[in-house]
Amino acid sequence: MSSLEASVLETRRAQRDWIHPLLAYELRRRAQHPTFTLLLGMWLALIIGSALLIYLVGHVGAQFDPEALSGIAPSAALTMAVLCIALAIFVSPGLTSTAFCSERVRGMLRLLHLTPAGIAGAVWFKQLAAWSVTVVLLVMPLPVVGLSLVQGVPEQPVVLIATASIALSASWLFCALGLFCSGFVQRRALATASAYLAAVGISFALPAIVAVNLFALLADLPWVRGGILGAAADLIGWAGLSLSAPSAAVLTLADMLDDNPVSFSNTIVLRGAWSWVFLSAAYWVAGTALVGLTVRRLCRVVESG
Amino acid sequence: MVEVQELSVCWNGQPALESVTLSIPMGSCFGLVGRYADGGALLLRVLATLAKPTRGDAWVGGHSVRTAPQQVRAQIGFASAVPIMDEDLSCAEYLTLFAACYRVPAFERAALVDDLLALAELTHWRDKPIKLLTPPMRKRLDLVRTLVNDPPVLLLEEPLALLDPRAQQELQGLLRSLSDLGKTVVLTLPNLALAQGLCTHVALFNAGRLEAVGTTEGVLAQHPPLRVILVRMLGDVSLALSQLQNARGVVAVETPSSAAPAQTLKILRVRFDGGYAEAKALLRQLQHSGIQLVSFEEER
Numbered sequence: 001m002s003s004l005e006a007s008v009l010e011t012r013r014a015q016r017d018w019i020h021p022l023l024a025y026e027l028r029r030r031a032q033h034p035t036f037t038l039l040l041g042m043w044l045a046l047i048i049g050s051a052l053l054i055y056l057v058g059h060v061g062a063q064f065d066p067e068a069l070s071g072i073a074p075s076a077a078l079t080m081a082v083l084c085i086a087l088a089i090f091v092s093p094g095l096t097s098t099a100f101c102s103e104r105v106r107g108m109l110r111l112l113h114l115t116p117a118g119i120a121g122a123v124w125f126k127q128l129a130a131w132s133v134t135v136v137l138l139v140m141p142l143p144v145v146g147l148s149l150v151q152g153v154p155e156q157p158v159v160l161i162a163t164a165s166i167a168l169s170a171s172w173l174f175c176a177l178g179l180f181c182s183g184f185v186q187r188r189a190l191a192t193a194s195a196y197l198a199a200v201g202i203s204f205a206l207p208a209i210v211a212v213n214l215f216a217l218l219a220d221l222p223w224v225r226g227g228i229l230g231a232a233a234d235l236i237g238w239a240g241l242s243l244s245a246p247s248a249a250v251l252t253l254a255d256m257l258d259d260n261p262v263s264f265s266n267t268i269v270l271r272g273a274w275s276w277v278f279l280s281a282a283y284w285v286a287g288t289a290l291v292g293l294t295v296r297r298l299c300r301v302v303e304s305g
Numbered sequence: 306m307v308e309v310q311e312l313s314v315c316w317n318g319q320p321a322l323e324s325v326t327l328s329i330p331m332g333s334c335f336g337l338v339g340r341y342a343d344g345g346a347l348l349l350r351v352l353a354t355l356a357k358p359t360r361g362d363a364w365v366g367g368h369s370v371r372t373a374p375q376q377v378r379a380q381i382g383f384a385s386a387v388p389i390m391d392e393d394l395s396c397a398e399y400l401t402l403f404a405a406c407y408r409v410p411a412f413e414r415a416a417l418v419d420d421l422l423a424l425a426e427l428t429h430w431r432d433k434p435i436k437l438l439t440p441p442m443r444k445r446l447d448l449v450r451t452l453v454n455d456p457p458v459l460l461l462e463e464p465l466a467l468l469d470p471r472a473q474q475e476l477q478g479l480l481r482s483l484s485d486l487g488k489t490v491v492l493t494l495p496n497l498a499l500a501q502g503l504c505t506h507v508a509l510f511n512a513g514r515l516e517a518v519g520t521t522e523g524v525l526a527q528h529p530p531l532r533v534i535l536v537r538m539l540g541d542v543s544l545a546l547s548q549l550q551n552a553r554g555v556v557a558v559e560t561p562s563s564a565a566p567a568q569t570l571k572i573l574r575v576r577f578d579g580g581y582a583e584a585k586a587l588l589r590q591l592q593h594s595g596i597q598l599v600s601f602e603e604e605r
Contacts, residue, residue, distance in 0.1 A: 020405075021405030022405070106389075111383070111385075
């Protein structure tokens with residue numbers, strides 16, 4: 001290969017797209033939007049404020065009870081975990097719920113439909129960009145969590161892995177839910193309201209109904225009771241954990257850990273760990289399916305003029 | 306290049322286009338003339354794979370819009386009547402985005418964008434956001450956007466709509482230069498007057514049916530306007546012309562010689578194929594646009 005050819009190849013390699021331009025476009029749109037800066041500021045203030053509050057309350061309490069100091073690290077870690085879950089539930093739908101409501105975006109979609117990237121590309125990259133924003137926000141409490149770990153809290157890693165797993169998958173699902181609503185409803189307020197209603201429904205109402213009715217019924221079956229799935233009481237807890245809201249899952253897990261120290265021989269904790277793996281997987285699958293449905297819906301909208 | 310065979314489309318359960326058969330020659334500038342609901346715009350959307358035919362088929366570059374929409378999309382560039390774009394992007398970013406979507410290699414994009422901006426005479430606006438552009442500039446930018454993937458067929462929806470006469474002339478020049486590049490340009494127009502001097506061929510649509518097809522002169526000869534309205538006025542005729550050319554029912558406008566002094570009475574002969582309601586709307590439109598109207602009457 002001549003030096004000229006090598007130079008041309010080198011130049012071409014340097015100009016290659018390391019990130020798809022549509023994704024870069026969506027990310028830049030989000031980053032340049034004033035709401036993003038506002039959200040970032042509020043989230044940072046909430047994290048720092050919560051950590052400071054826990055630290056101060058712990059130190060004031062230590063004047064009366066010296067053992068209060070040992071509660072600071074677990075409290076801080078658990079607060080961050082709950083905040084992350086709350087963020088995933090309450091911020092993610094809002095990031096995407098108006099994504100396809102405006103005529104301008106639908107016009108751009110029609111043009112993108114004619115390109116090889118297609119509507120599928122536009123929708124998937126919107127989902128990825130919105131999810132990336134939540135990932136950035138979820139990463140922000142890591143310093144506080146890291147400090148808690150340095151303090152040496154044995155049960156925290158399991159809770160943190162549970163939190164991270166469920167927060168990431170829940171934010172994926174709820175971003176997809178927002179996209180889905182914006183694909184069907186063109187009024188911004190209505191799309192946002194329906195996305196939040198669905199998110200809250202998924203988080204709180206549905207799991208409670210399913211957990212109480214279905215698994216309580218199963219637990220009473222004679223061949224299940226005391227069998228491989230454990231006692232009825234354990235089973236209901238396990239089932240509630242696997243199907244319940246992300247926040248409830250983490251809190252239930254944390255509650256279990258209070259009474260059951262972490263070890264690989266602790267079956268309740270292991271069952272709990274498996275349950276949130278399944279829950280996360282279900283959220284990933286459901287979110288992906290919702291994005292697919294949104295693509296189909298928007299293709300129909302574009303083709304029907 | 307573009308063939309349409311027995312094509313019918315139903316819209317909201319109603320037949321909107323019925324048994325249209327036509328052939329668009331390669332390299333021609335082909336006007337689909339008619340009001341929006343007459344079927345020309347719908348045919349353009351079918352060719353752009355943005356609407357599905359109920360019966361019949363159409364082929365672009367030998368590919369069927371029914372069975373091979375992806376291949377058809379690779380052959381076309383489509384621009385809608387009102388350019389809808391992300392106004393926060395700069396002109397270069399807008400074109401680069403579409404170049405990337407059409408999988409133009411990254412190392413070719415900068416040169417391509419420069420060429421397209423030069424063609425649209427927007428080189429100095431390269432890094433300016435689209436929101437600063439005037440409507441004619443946006444139209445030109447959107448028009449050159451259709452060239453990003455170098456398609457042989459351009460499908461343009463009402464390219465002259467919402468433009469003043471001067472901007473229309475500029476855009477007509479750009480369209481002619483695209484024809485000269487060997488592109489087949491298919492565009493929708495509200496009346497035959499706009500097709501004169503721009504289109505080599507036209508197809509005339511009325512209520513979802515193809516009424517006439519052929520060379521522009523041939524169709525004009527076959528379908529002469531039903532009546533002539535005489536518009537007598539004072540002042541500059543350009544405003545009146547822009548109003549008339551975009552008005553419903555107006556087929557052609559004959560203007561007085563440009564040498565006439567500004568304050569003399571000018572008579573515009575308007576070939577008109579609309580009904581009483583359209584004529585009434587046209588008169589109201591002229592009155593409200595500030596034209597110094599002296600009389601508005603049918604030629605006997």
